[in-house]
Amino acid sequence: MTAPGSLLQPAVEAFLRYLRVERQLSPLTQSNYGRQLDTVVAMADEMKLTDWSQLDAGKVRMLAARSKRGGLGAASLALRMSALRSFLDWQVHQGVLSANPAKGISTPRAPRHLPKNIDVDEVNQLLDIDLNDPLAVRDRAMLEVMYGAGLRLSELVGIDCRHLDVASGEVWVMGKGSKERKLPIGRTAVTWVEHWLALRDIYAPEDDALFLSNQGRRISARNVQKRFAEWGIKQGVNSHIHPHKLRHSFATHVLESSGDLRAVQELLGHANLSTTQIYTHLDFQHLAQVYDAAHPRAKRGKS
Numbered sequence: 414m415t416a417p418g419s420l421l422q423p424a425v426e427a428f429l430r431y432l433r434v435e436r437q438l439s440p441l442t443q444s445n446y447g448r449q450l451d452t453v454v455a456m457a458d459e460m461k462l463t464d465w466s467q468l469d470a471g472k473v474r475m476l477a478a479r480s481k482r483g484g485l486g487a488a489s490l491a492l493r494m495s496a497l498r499s500f501l502d503w504q505v506h507q508g509v510l511s512a513n514p515a516k517g518i519s520t521p522r523a524p525r526h527l528p529k530n531i532d533v534d535e536v537n538q539l540l541d542i543d544l545n546d547p548l549a550v551r552d553r554a555m556l557e558v559m560y561g562a563g564l565r566l567s568e569l570v571g572i573d574c575r576h577l578d579v580a581s582g583e584v585w586v587m588g589k590g591s592k593e594r595k596l597p598i599g600r601t602a603v604t605w606v607e608h609w610l611a612l613r614d615i616y617a618p619e620d621d622a623l624f625l626s627n628q629g630r631r632i633s634a635r636n637v638q639k640r641f642a643e644w645g646i647k648q649g650v651n652s653h654i655h656p657h658k659l660r661h662s663f664a665t666h667v668l669e670s671s672g673d674l675r676a677v678q679e680l681l682g683h684a685n686l687s688t689t690q691i692y693t694h695l696d697f698q699h700l701a702q703v704y705d706a707a708h709p710r711a712k713r714g715k716s
Contacts, residue, residue, distance in 0.1 A: 420463045421454045424509070428500050449496040456480075465504055470514045473497070477518065494518070530662040531652055536560060539648050547612040548627060552640050554602070554609040555624055555632075558584070559656055561602035563663035565589075566634050566656040573621040574610070579603055 429447050432438045438446075456476055462468060476497070480490055494515065501513040531539070540560075542553045559569055568586040576585040582603045585595050598606075606623075613625060622631035638655055645654025652658070 419454050419458050421457055421465060424465055424504065425450050425454060425500065428503050431503060445492060446496045446499070449493040450500060452480075453493065453497055465501070466510060468501075468514055470518060473515045473518050530665045531650065531654070531658060532662075533666060535650050535652070536659075536662060536666075539645060539650050539654060541648065542644065544608075547609075547615055550605070550612055551609050551624060551632075552644060554605040555637060556641065556644070556659070557602035557605045558598055559659045560663050561599040562586075562596045563660050563667070564596075564656075565660065566637060569656065570622075570624065570632055570634050570637060572623040574623050575621055577606065577623060579607060579610075 425447075428450070429443060432443050432446060453476060456479060457468065457472075460472060460475070462472070477490065477494060480493055485493065498513065498515045501510060501515050504510040505513050540553065540556055542549055542556075544550050544553060555569060558564065558572075562584060564586060565588065568588060571587055572584060578584070582597055582600060583595050584598050585593065587593055609624075613623075616625045616627060616629040618625055619629050620631065624632045624637075626632045626636060641654045641656060641659075645652070
């Protein structure tokens, strides 16, 4: 919640309502924006601002500088400034402000961490599951579909049986921003989905969800994360297994084999190619390792 009694509060609440009702952004995004704008309101109150029109570029820089001095990291500062820019853009669109004073004010760039992936041998090790119960079959099917199509966790748990075309080996998913896409999932994934479908009715499904909990309800994202981590440990995989790591591994392995960045962009459902280009760095990292290990001029001298 924003600061009680603040004269700046009503506009922020109206903006958050706009994000919820009109933009229909995820609850997490709404929460992140709300939390950052709460802090901005509190800081603006300390600066004796009573109206957003009093906020100019100099005061925005002061807000950013005070946030940094307060120990805010680069990524969190970027999020705070992004929330403020979006809010002020909305104010301009509403005709309240004539210009956005936060435009053009740069913030330190957060260090870019390359996503971690597991190699093909580790994927095979992970997926070699001893299928001694129906839930193990379900988990194998989920792992195969996640890695076979490079899905987001929300996309995996959101699959209904009607979204699956076993004959063509395709699945329909709803991605970010309510964008639909149809994806191939591979023959192996189809095989394990068919095994699971033969057992699914054991759990008396409550709806059309493809993957169920043992209570017959759609499996939760948290449950998937827990089960994947447990299988990573059981199968002796060296790194922690989580859904996003399988998505990253899918993208890396497809790019290494095909070199087709545009195709990987489409498969992952990225709106911008720049988001997908992180995988070119991963691919280069792999090539650099091969070079260092194999090229005569790269080998370190051993005397």
